Every structure is written in structure tokens, then in C-alpha cells.
Amino acid sequence: MTTPLLEVRDLKKGYRLEGRPPLEILHGIGFQLAPGECRPVCGPSGAGKSTLLSLLGGLEEADGGEIFWKGEKISGQSRSQWANWRRGAIGFIFQSYHLLPELTVEENVRLPAMLAGVHVGERWEDLLDQVGMTLRRDHLPGELSGGEQQRVAVARALILEPDLILADEPTGNLDGTSASAVLDLLVRMVRERQKSLLLVTHDESVAAKVGTPLRLLDGRLA
Ligand SMILES: Nc1ncnc2c1ncn2[C@@H]1O[C@H](COP(=O)(O)OP(=O)(O)OP(=O)(O)O)[C@@H](O)[C@H]1O
Numbered sequence: 777m778t779t780p781l782l783e784v785r786d787l788k789k790g791y792r793l794e795g796r797p798p799l800e801i802l803h804g805i806g807f808q809l810a811p812g813e814c815r816p817v818c819g820p821s822g823a824g825k826s827t828l829l830s831l832l833g834g835l836e837e838a839d840g841g842e843i844f845w846k847g848e849k850i851s852g853q854s855r856s857q858w859a860n861w862r863r864g865a866i867g868f869i870f871q872s873y874h875l876l877p878e879l880t881v882e883e884n885v886r887l888p889a890m891l892a893g894v895h896v897g898e899r900w901e902d903l904l905d906q907v908g909m910t911l912r913r914d915h916l917p918g919e920l921s922g923g924e925q926q927r928v929a930v931a932r933a934l935i936l937e938p939d940l941i942l943a944d945e946p947t948g949n950l951d952g953t954s955a956s957a958v959l960d961l962l963v964r965m966v967r968e969r970q971k972s973l974l975l976v977t978h979d980e981s982v983a984a985k986v987g988t989p990l991r992l993l994d995g996r997l998a
């Protein structure tokens with residue numbers, strides 16, 4: 777059996793707010809993701825889908841459980857070790873694009889490589905071409921439509937060739953036509969590169985395009 781790309785064991789997360797009863801969000805999540813595997817993460821609003829992605833991307837810390845990457849434990853590391861690992865391992869795509877407004881399309885796509893000090897050659901041009909944004913490379917995000925901004929975010933997430941893409945409702949703010957165009961593009965680019973994808977959605981038709989769902993319900997995987 778090949779080693780899973782990602783393995784999550786008994787992951788727990790809650791929020792304790794002063795003067796209010798504790799909120800238990802994830803009660804012990806466990807799953808594996810093989811290299812090249814794509815799975816949607818489904819579940820009702822408030823089920824903990826974004827929380828799960830934040831834990832996997834190291835944006836938040838779990839209360840318990842373990843995360844393994846290619847067989848090595850990565851949970852429990854310091855923030856800076858985690859940030860170093862994440863940079864090359866994971867590409868994040870957010871629902872609301874999160875492009876830097878003062879940087880051009882080209883600069884946004886190249887930024888992760890610059891921050892990591894990695895030479896990516898012409899890859900940024902290829903990616904911009906593949907997402908159909910070459911002619912807009914000098915534009916600022918504010919001059920682009922939602923679907924265009926999300927296509928730039930797809931290119932940015934792939935610039936360091938990460939093994940895993942985490943996408944949190946990447947088409948949530950788009951109309952039907954742009955949403956399916958961006959989704960098809962993302963899924964195609966991920967599959968062509970044999971990358972893995974976890975994509976949060978509550979839309980079953982979106983989920984069906986990605987793979988077999990991980991279903992979150994009441995803090996557990998159904
Ligand atoms: N910082 C926080 N403090 C307190 N509660 C939080 C915090 N972040 C998230 N929560 C709670 O955790 C629960 C899960 O939130 P999460 O954003 O993961 O849900 P979701 O499944 O992504 O929902 P949606 O489909 O609406 O995006 C919610 O009830 C939310 O209110």
C-alpha cells in the first residue's frame with residue numbers, strides 16, 4: 777500500500793468563549809487522502825468544514841488528534857516549522873479570493889514564489905495562460921470580475937506546485953456559469969498535475985465533479 781499523502785487521526789476542535797458554553801465543533805475526525813486523490817468536503821452550514829481546512833492548512837491549531845504528511849507527523853510542530861512546510865506542500869484557495877489589492881495579477885501569482893525564495897522560471901506565465909488571464913497580467917484585482925479573480929487565485933495556489941490544494945467554497949461567490957468554468961478549470965489543472973484536492977462545498981453537483989465526498993455532520997465524518 778502506498779503511504780497516504782495526508783492522514784488525519786481523531787482531530788478535535790472547539791471554541792471556548794468567556795461566559796458562554798464551550799462549542800465543540802470537530803469531535804474526532806479521521807480520514808486519509810492518497811497522492812493524486814480529490815475529495816469534496818460536504819456538510820451543512822456550521823458543520824466545521826472551514827474549521828477542518830484551517831486546521832489542515834495550519835491557520836488554526838487543533839485541540840487534539842494528529843496530522844501526518846507522507847507518513848510523518850506534522851501536528852504539534854512550532855508555528856514557524858508548520859509555515860515552512862505549508863509553503864511548499866499546500867496551496868490555499870479561499871471563497872473570497874484573498875488577492876492582494878495593491879498587486880497586479882502577475883505579482884499576485886508570483887508572490888508565493890518570491891516569499892519562498894523559489895525560482896519558478898516561466899511557470900507563472902504558463903499558469904496565467906492556462907487560466908486565461910495573460911492579457912490581464914498588469915491589472916489590479918479590483919479591475920477584474922469575481923470569476924477572473926478566482927482564476928488568478930487558482931494560478932497562485934499552483935505556483936509552487938504543492939501536492940495538496942485546499943479550496944474553501946472556491947466558487948461560492950460566483951454566478952452559475954463562472955462557477956462551473958472556474959471549478960472545471962481547477963479540477964482539470966489539479967488532475968493534470970496529479971495533485972490532491974480537498975474542496976469544501978455544500979453543492980452536491982459541485983461535489984460530484986470532484987470525487988467521493990467526505991461528509992461532515994455533527995462534528996463527525998458520516
Ligand atoms: N473563532 C471562532 N470562535 C467561535 N466559534 C467559531 C469560530 N470559528 C468558527 N466558529 C464556529 O464553528 C462552527 C463551524 O464553523 P465553520 O466555519 O467551520 O463552518 P462551515 O461548515 O464552514 O460553515 P459554512 O458552510 O457556513 O461556511 C460554527 O458554528 C462557527 O460559529
Ligand SMILES: [Mg+2]
Nearest residue numbers: 825826827944
Ligand atoms: Mg465555511
